[in-house]
Amino acid sequence: MNIIDTIFKFNGGIKADTKKSVSTVRPIKKIKMPKQLILPLRQHVGKVAKLKVNIGEKVLKGQLLAEADGNVSAAIHAPTSGTVASLEKQLIPHPSGLPDYCVTLIPDGKDTWVEKKPINWKKIDRKETIKKISESGIVGLGGATFPTHLKLNNNNEVKTLIVNAAECEPYITCDDMLMREKSAELIEGIRLALHLLGAQNAIIGIEDNKPEAIEKLALLIKNDANISIKIVPTIYPSGDAKRLIYLITGIQIAKGKRSTEYGMQMFNVATIIALYKFIHCGEPSITRIITITGKVRTPNNYEVLFGTPLSDLIIDAGGKASQNGSFIMGGPMMGYKLPSVNVPVTKAMNCVIDAEPEMIENNNPVLPCIRCAKCAEACPVNLQPQELFWFSQSNQFEKAENYNLFDCIECGCCSYVCPSNIPLVQYYRYAKSEIISDRYAKEEADIARERNDFRLERLQREKEERAKKIAERKANTSSDEKSKVIDEKRKAITEALERVKQEGVSEKND
Amino acid sequence: MLTSVLVVLFLALLIGSILGFSSIKFKVDGDPIIDKIDSILPQTQCGQCSYPGCKPYATAIAKGEADINQCPPGGEDGVRKLAELMGVEYKPLNEEHGAIKPKSIAIIDEDTCIGCTLCIQACPVDAILGSAKHMHTIIEKECTGCELCLPPCPVDCIDMIAIQENTENWKWKYPVFNIKNQKQRVSH
Amino acid sequence: MANNYLLIIISTVLVNNIVLTKILGLCPFMGVSKKLETSISMSAATAFVLTIGSMTSWAINHYLLEPNDLVYLRTLTFIVVIAAVVQFTEMLMEKNFPFLYRMLGIFLPLITTNCAVLGIPLLNAQASHTLLESAFFGFGGAIGFSIVLILFASLRERLDGANVPLPFKGTAIAMTTAGLMSLAFMGFIGLDR
Numbered sequence: 001m002n003i004i005d006t007i008f009k010f011n012g013g014i015k016a017d018t019k020k021s022v023s024t025v026r027p028i029k030k031i032k033m034p035k036q037l038i039l040p041l042r043q044h045v046g047k048v049a050k051l052k053v054n055i056g057e058k059v060l061k062g063q064l065l066a067e068a069d070g071n072v073s074a075a076i077h078a079p080t081s082g083t084v085a086s087l088e089k090q091l092i093p094h095p096s097g098l099p100d101y102c103v104t105l106i107p108d109g110k111d112t113w114v115e116k117k118p119i120n121w122k123k124i125d126r127k128e129t130i131k132k133i134s135e136s137g138i139v140g141l142g143g144a145t146f147p148t149h150l151k152l153n154n155n156n157e158v159k160t161l162i163v164n165a166a167e168c169e170p171y172i173t174c175d176d177m178l179m180r181e182k183s184a185e186l187i188e189g190i191r192l193a194l195h196l197l198g199a200q201n202a203i204i205g206i207e208d209n210k211p212e213a214i215e216k217l218a219l220l221i222k223n224d225a226n227i228s229i230k231i232v233p234t235i236y237p238s239g240d241a242k243r244l245i246y247l248i249t250g251i252q253i254a255k256g257k258r259s260t261e262y263g264m265q266m267f268n269v270a271t272i273i274a275l276y277k278f279i280h281c282g283e284p285s286i287t288r289i290i291t292i293t294g295k296v297r298t299p300n301n302y303e304v305l306f307g308t309p310l311s312d313l314i315i316d317a318g319g320k321a322s323q324n325g326s327f328i329m330g331g332p333m334m335g336y337k338l339p340s341v342n343v344p345v346t347k348a349m350n351c352v353i354d355a356e357p358e359m360i361e362n363n364n365p366v367l368p369c370i371r372c373a374k375c376a377e378a379c380p381v382n383l384q385p386q387e388l389f390w391f392s393q394s395n396q397f398e399k400a401e402n403y404n405l406f407d408c409i410e411c412g413c414c415s416y417v418c419p420s421n422i423p424l425v426q427y428y429r430y431a432k433s434e435i436i437s438d439r440y441a442k443e444e445a446d447i448a449r450e451r452n453d454f455r456l457e458r459l460q461r462e463k464e465e466r467a468k469k470i471a472e473r474k475a476n477t478s479s480d481e482k483s484k485v486i487d488e489k490r491k492a493i494t495e496a497l498e499r500v501k502q503e504g505v506s507e508k509n510d
Numbered sequence: 511m512l513t514s515v516l517v518v519l520f521l522a523l524l525i526g527s528i529l530g531f532s533s534i535k536f537k538v539d540g541d542p543i544i545d546k547i548d549s550i551l552p553q554t555q556c557g558q559c560s561y562p563g564c565k566p567y568a569t570a571i572a573k574g575e576a577d578i579n580q581c582p583p584g585g586e587d588g589v590r591k592l593a594e595l596m597g598v599e600y601k602p603l604n605e606e607h608g609a610i611k612p613k614s615i616a617i618i619d620e621d622t623c624i625g626c627t628l629c630i631q632a633c634p635v636d637a638i639l640g641s642a643k644h645m646h647t648i649i650e651k652e653c654t655g656c657e658l659c660l661p662p663c664p665v666d667c668i669d670m671i672a673i674q675e676n677t678e679n680w681k682w683k684y685p686v687f688n689i690k691n692q693k694q695r696v697s698h
Numbered sequence: 699m700a701n702n703y704l705l706i707i708i709s710t711v712l713v714n715n716i717v718l719t720k721i722l723g724l725c726p727f728m729g730v731s732k733k734l735e736t737s738i739s740m741s742a743a744t745a746f747v748l749t750i751g752s753m754t755s756w757a758i759n760h761y762l763l764e765p766n767d768l769v770y771l772r773t774l775t776f777i778v779v780i781a782a783v784v785q786f787t788e789m790l791m792e793k794n795f796p797f798l799y800r801m802l803g804i805f806l807p808l809i810t811t812n813c814a815v816l817g818i819p820l821l822n823a824q825a826s827h828t829l830l831e832s833a834f835f836g837f838g839g840a841i842g843f844s845i846v847l848i849l850f851a852s853l854r855e856r857l858d859g860a861n862v863p864l865p866f867k868g869t870a871i872a873m874t875t876a877g878l879m880s881l882a883f884m885g886f887i888g889l890d891r
Contacts, residue, residue, distance in 0.1 A: 399855075433682045445549075
């Protein structure tokens, strides 16, 4: 065990008031079983999960509701026992505020588990274990929701596992509380993840504003030479994957490369604990820790079942669930305004803030960009935010791309420091989604062109074949016979003509 | 006087022979611009441009026979890109070739369909499945929304449905601010 | 001697810039400066034509016109020579860079009537430069033209994204920018000597 404190500081970033202490005074709480659970079929990056149960069917806790569709997808399990009531479009936590397909589950209150099947990971092949994990529904619980089995299964040799315990965004404390209360599970989970990755050592990257968690973890890894802790300063966004890797190792992941190409893989603490629960206890991904904070009376962390209505949590925390549209999901830097509180808790929901009005609506006057380049100083990715803004706001997307728009992690540091109050990240998001939809349209056009070309070729081929057939048929009706018939006809005609001539001659002679 | 005529004549002969030689040497064959134009066109193959498909229209533009503003599915954006590529001024879409519509796909009302296969023959991208006297259906993913299947249908069982915004194709919007809500600028 | 050539280059590029100080060649300066990419290729084409053109014009002036006392034919013969060089460049471009050829469009043959391109050989003849001097003069003029054209195109590309008041949109703001650039280049006066 060792605590390392040499770090490699990245450029930029901001030191903001973290406002974390308000939600760490009380232990993680559970609330009573809600009346219904709403489970969106899309809670992860990739393809929508395929429904595997019928409406009206009774399911047990942990039973598969929808299976992963292909490799880049994740399964969804029943968070409790009950009846599948419906499959319909309902409001989900998504920045668009648009509804999506959700399964509604009415709990029966008994909370009976299906037969749990823990996996003896030390005995069986790790590839097989990873295959089992692809059915667990575990996705990156830090908020990215990328299917975890894909991160375990990669072609590059991974030497180091980096555990992302930085949790750099203000307000959010769910990982901190998880580490305090489930530190033993976390360490066991890290050993498991090391085995699955075939990695030798693990480094826990944690911000220095979590002394209690650091102390607990340090105690547990005292005798383990493979796991170490690295304390990083509290600078937002130290929790971004590439920033944290740089802080810990001093290695910069080049544009377009993955960390695994450098022998590193990163998991969030909550994801590791979900892995631990699945392998050791046979429990699929059905709960998570979520921070409810902000203006609510008792800010708290909750361990909740996926699908729990957010309004239940808000009411339990002493907030007013009636004031729609003033809640932020995620942190104040990268989060977005929820369309309503009547949305379910999903795999991505790590924090909900009952927000002050000024956190949602930027009421300060938006002034022109004066090119002060404060944003360039703050950018942790070393981009030129003022140039990106200039090209995004004028729809010059190609140039924005040339300025590496897609390397932007949308951390919001630039907007935070902008003296003109320009919501820069909103412009980047707009430009990015325009570019992505353009690319998609282009792909579709290419497919259409290919299909059209193929059709034209087919028509041409059919035409040629038909012409060939006709020619063959002609050739087959034996040419001798034909010519005979024609010869006879010709003969008859010439004879007739001659007769007419002769008659004419004789007439003249008369 | 005579020398000046001779000098000019000499120059003309010299330059003429040099240019004549180089025009043979640098002869251009083929026109790569057609593919470039074709890649801008939306490939709906709808024929609204009065050419039988996107490629023929691209060829016509390259030859200078067709104007750049005859493609409604490509929209104003498409015209702008073509203008940039061809180095000509942007001009608004020619309304004779139809108006801009939201991107939509064809849906066959499967109860009314009599299985005549006429739409299958009309579809430029083979996006309709079915056989004689059996119900037809459209592969949504492949449909370009060209509407070419509408006129041949004897029972009018094909409808064009505009694609709705959902969580998958949703885009972040251009930031707008409510000026009324903004605090007044402090005047000094 | 080398000093002399350096002086010619500095003078033509900065002090007596053909576009901004002599106000020659404004047609491509306004016409091809919308995109950086086209302006770069336009500058390259013009530089080529100018250097070759001023050298051949010198040869014609020196070996054909002056010995035969036909100096009055200068403008006529120079135009013919330049037209030929432009034609030649056009063929080269169409063969090797068909997209650039398309993008430059009418402005490529219009190099022929570019007053800068005709102006420089005439100025050469007036100043009775030697062959090398004319080549430097032509090349320097071309570099000056290119610098200004590329700078201006970059400015205009950025201006595309600016929130320009409606009456100033398009050519108006471009003209204003050109004027300001011209003012800025006046700062180079007094650099030599």
